[in-house]
Amino acid sequence: MHIPDGYLSPETCAVLYAASAPFWYVALRRVKKLLHTRFLPLISLFAAFSFVVMMFNLPLPGGTTGHAVGMGIAAIVLGPWASILAISTALAIQAFFFGDGGITALGANCFNMAIIGSLSAWCLYHLLAGNAPNTARRRVIAAGLAGYAAINLSALLAAIEFGIQPIFFHDAHGTPLYCPYPLSISVPAMMLGHLTFAGFAEFILTAGVVAYLQRADPALLGDSAAGQPRALRPLWLTLAALVLLTPLGIIAVGTAWGEWSPSDFAKAPAGLARLSNLWNAPIARYEPQFIRSASVGYIVAALIGVALILLVFLLLSRFRPGFIERTTGHLYEIAAHSLFAEEIARTRGLLQPVDPRLKLCCACLLLVAAISIRSWLPLLILLGLITALALLSHIPLSLLSKTVWFPALAFSGLIAIPALFLTPGPLLYAHITRPGFKTASLLLLRVEACATISAALIFTTSWSRLLRALRFFRIPVSAVMILGMAHRYLFLLLRTARDMFEARQSRLVGTLPRAERVRLTASAAGVLLSKTFELTTEVHAAMRSRGYHGETYLLDDPS
Amino acid sequence: MSALLEARDLVVHYRDVPALTGLSVSVAAGERIALLGANGSGKSTLLRVLDALQFPDSGTFHFAGEPITAERLEDRAFSREFRRRVGLVFQNADVQLFNPTVFDEIAFGPLQLQLPKSDIRARVQQTLQQMSLEHLKFRSPHQLSGGEKKRVALASILVLDPEVLLLDEPTAGLDPRSASEMVELLASWRGAGKTVLTATHDLDNLEDIADRVIILQDGRIIADSTPFHILHDVGLLQRARLIAAHRHTHPGGAKQPHPHVHADPLTPPAAPTSDRFGPPADSAATPPIPRTPATPRAKDPD
Structure with a gap:
């Protein structure tokens, strides 16, 4: 679902960057206020975590595998605002470091997965889980469904972004200049893949990690680590308005909603x-x-x-x-x-x-x-x-x-x-x-x-050096710190994950039954999450020890 | 002369697990102290309290006569002053290296203390040279070896030139050469006027890095003496699980097997046994190990 460069017109990219910007701004401010000082290592490490989890292969029906984005688990554990930042950071690192997902399409990818994905997952989880105790089975199912719905909503948005390209961006003869497929093809094509494969991967990961946390560390499921937004309703309304308005915003060239279809x-x-x-x-x-x-x-x-x-x-x-x-x-x-x-x-x-x-x-x-x-x-x-x-x-x-x-x-x-x-x-x-x-x-x-x-x-x-250069584009210091720290701990978590899988593999004779493979991957993600939190606490202590108080400073010159 | 660090009756719990149980210690300026103790004896917790990262459930901690509390640390000016004067090097260097490059890492502390930027650059450069890290300046932490990571972690504290250095197992996990380089560095501070507390398991180099040794067990101090006295008290070292009864090195390097008698498995465990791992930590009685000659250089088998 990572949209590469070249599929979306510059206009679409610009609109989606603009649509994401207020969310990043609010999230940065809000999370900072809520969490005082711990938010910086928390977001960074969680971004690294979701990056690593995106590499996990989850066994799916039909003998195939897929991988999840991790927005469900991020939203449940961190709360929607911190999750927006964490997933955006993971996506930015993928775009700027691994060339996975476009740089011009980063706004679109963040909007679909980080923003709408996190908000919808969080809302749905709390709607479905209700007041069930932290260890209730209902929370596992609610988490799985929230992840499933969130990734499908993200996919739908991506499909709409693809699908409107041929309508607005074509040459004099009507030949599409960007993504060549209209909504009638892009929506079913994307949704078939996500309703079946990617959706299940997200379901398994989110539900599996929540089930693991219920056994290992139920406290993490109680209050979102980044604090609860006070009321659910404004978030719901924002989300609904966004989903309705996005296509309109992109269309903004004078065509009204619905006119595209005939x-x-x-x-x-x-x-x-x-x-x-x-x-x-x-x-x-x-x-x-x-x-x-x-x-x-x-x-x-x-x-x-x-x-x-x-x-x-x-x-x-x-x-x-x-x-x-x-x-x-x-x-x-x-x-x-x-x-x-x-x-x-x-x-x-x-x-x-x-x-x-x-x-x-x-x-x-x-x-x-x-x-x-x-x-x-x-x-x-x-x-x-x-x-x-x-x-x-x-x-x-x-x-x-x-x-x-x-x-x-x-x-x-x-x-x-x-x-x-x-x-x-x-x-x-x-x-x-x-x-x-x-x-x-x-x-x-x-x-x-x-x-x-x-x-x-x-x-x-x-x-x-790339990180320092980002400062030149007036990207806030805390965002640059988050990117840097996420990238740095990415490698530590990668190694931890690798060790876990290799340790399991070294004791493996023959092939694992599918249920066992699902459990293994989900609990590996769970263990990794616990380690991520441990590391966050320690890193925060190390930062405080050297005078960190919630503000960040950088030497600006790219030496 | 009043003590620089003064802790009284510290009690710290992690959830329900006690970490410190009424520990009092007083450290004068310029002292070099080694903290010994088995895993889980409370060394790291003590260092965290002394670095004001953690505040005791009960008991007090004074630094240079000032009481250190969570509220006191909220005062930016005070906290900046405290952070400049006290530095902690974490046991896990990965935790401490959270910046994208070695240069940024070393600059982090001075930047947080808001020193002038030109001053920071000069200080960082000087520290890089002192610690011979110049060639690693632009490396990322994940591209460093274990020994290099420890050096960078130490450099990131030394750049602040703190009066009090708290080191949590600076030689743990290092290869013999890196470890001996680290010890040489610590030994070079003798007479430099720095107050150094080193938590360690390394009995071999105790006399080089410390003038006073404190042994912790179950969250309290069980011995406080000179390295010479501590190293000669085999019973004490065994009780604190710092040496094993059956495998330790004697002067001359010979690993001497020590004859011992296993208790009859049928008799109740009343008869004190000596198993491979030494006596249980909580047994206060001197274990029935055959008396060995005094070991000025006892060695932990690990």
């Missing part, structure tokens, strides 16, 4: 109809006329699509290593990535000696340029240029293709392929339409260009 639905099935003919053709003669109508064709195509996705998942899970190995594999990858990045950042290439503030500015401008360009030639030139810069900065071509180009191609390529056929317009070759080719190639090129720009920034700038 035009949209009229446009999409034109392409779908042709695709559906592919499937319907062999049996067409035996079917009544309505079966060949566009809407039925669409449903058939969607069903076949879902079936294909399921099949691929099942096949993949047959060939993939055991599930503990997969989690530890992810954890190792993160450590390896940071090692590579720091190593390359230390060599003397073209971009390394450049002032990080300048680099960050340029990278952001280039990203905005990349998502603003609407034809393929300038994009291709931009991609070539950035690649040249990256190579001159000693980023090996193999690393670039392995960690940047190929994953982006695989992910966005899969997404772009159906657009080749579904976008209505004159045929180019076989069933591929001319606008379909244009929209798919634009999307791919843009995504690759953005990913390469991010990689050029990330691989040539060490994290600490």
Whole structure:
């Protein structure tokens, strides 16, 4: 659900950044007031925790695995405001350090997952759990459902953001310039995945951790560690208003809510109809006329699509290593990535000696340029240029293709392929339409260009210098501290998690039954959470010992 | 002369578990003290109380004649002054290194105390050189080895140049060479006028790092003497679980096996036994270990 750069128009990104900003502001102020001084290490460590938990593979029905975002558990344990900050921090580190999720799309990702996700999870949890005692079974179920609903709401928002792209951002011929799928496709496609897989992962994690805490540390479930907001109702109202207003805000170009659907639905099935003919053709003669109508064709195509996705998942899970190995594999990858990045950042290439503030500015401008360009030639030139810069900065071509180009191609390529056929317009070759080719190639090129720009920034700038550069953009000192501390403890928690899984694996003979695997992963997350809290207390003591009183100061110059 | 640190009848509980049970200690300026005691004897808690991170359930703590309480520490000016004069190096260096780089870590304390920024830069630079950490300046804490982490943690306190240094197991978990470097550093403060309290299990280097040794057991002091006297009292060391009866090194380096008799499993445990792990911590009686020659250098098997 992490939206990469290149799928959303600059206008959409700007609106969503603007929509997130007041929440960050309020959250920073509010949490600081509520928690006096402990909030800084708490948010930081919790951000690190949710980052690590995102790496956990959770066994899902059908032999597949998925991973959760952790907004459910963050909202329940920290309260909604602290959770907004913690999840936003985790997302920012992923974008700025690991190139996971876009930098221009960070506003959108934070809005969907950190803000709406946390608020809805928290509201729903308290609505469902009521006044049940901390150790009640009802709290486990309430937590699971809250996580499930929150991630689905986030997915729905993302789907809407995707779906409105073709309506507002298309060329003179109606060819979509960003995400090529209208709401009629983006919403069901996203929701199918999340209602089944990702939703269950979130359910299992949230419920599992709450169940673990009930046994191990029920006090954590009582008062949210960051204090309770006084009244529930204002939060509910805010949430409802937001959910209704967001699409309106993005649409803000003069179209009213609801107007998109007729035009949209009229446009999409034109392409779908042709695709559906592919499937319907062999049996067409035996079917009544309505079966060949566009809407039925669409449903058939969607069903076949879902079936294909399921099949691929099942096949993949047959060939993939055991599930503990997969989690530890992810954890190792993160450590390896940071090692590579720091190593390359230390060599003397073209971009390394450049002032990080300048680099960050340029990278952001280039990203905005990349998502603003609407034809393929300038994009291709931009991609070539950035690649040249990256190579001159000693980023090996193999690393670039392995960690940047190929994953982006695989992910966005899969997404772009159906657009080749579904976008209505004159045929180019076989069933591929001319606008379909244009929209798919634009999307791919843009995504690759953005990913390469991010990689050029990330691989040539060490994290600490990047952090200092952020100060230049007037990001509050406490936010920079949180980012820095979250990143630093990320590695400690990664190692702890890795040790836990490896210790379990070393005692493992044969394969674990599924229920056992679920319990193992959920309780690993629970143990990690307890450790996170212990560490928070200790780190806070260490900070106080050196005079920390709730204010933070930094040496500003990026030395 | 009045004591610099004066604790009276400290009682501290963690939930229901007692950590300190009526401990009183008085430390004069310039003293170098080693705190000995088995795991869970209250060393770390005592250090936390002396650093005003934790306040006793009952009892008092005075620093330079001033009573230290939670309310007193709310006063920014006072708290800043106290933090500048007293520094604690945590046992777990990971806890203490929470900044993105070594440089930021060392600058954190001075920044919090709001020293002028140019002054801070100079101080940090000087500390980096003193502790030979110059080459690690821009490293992240997760890229440091265990020994380097400990050095950085110590540097982050030394940069404040505190009068009182509280060290929680500075050599624990270090390889022999890093440990001996750390001991050399601590030993170099002899006569430097610093007041140093070191919690440790390391009996080998006791005489280098301390002029006075305090042994804690179950949250109170059971012995307070010179390193020489403490190291020669084998019974005391065994009682405090600091050496094991059957495996310890004698002068000359020989590991001497000590003959012993196991109690008959059928007889009730009235007969005092001596198992591998030494006598139980709460047994006040001298265990029936065959008398060994005095061990100026007894060694903890761990």
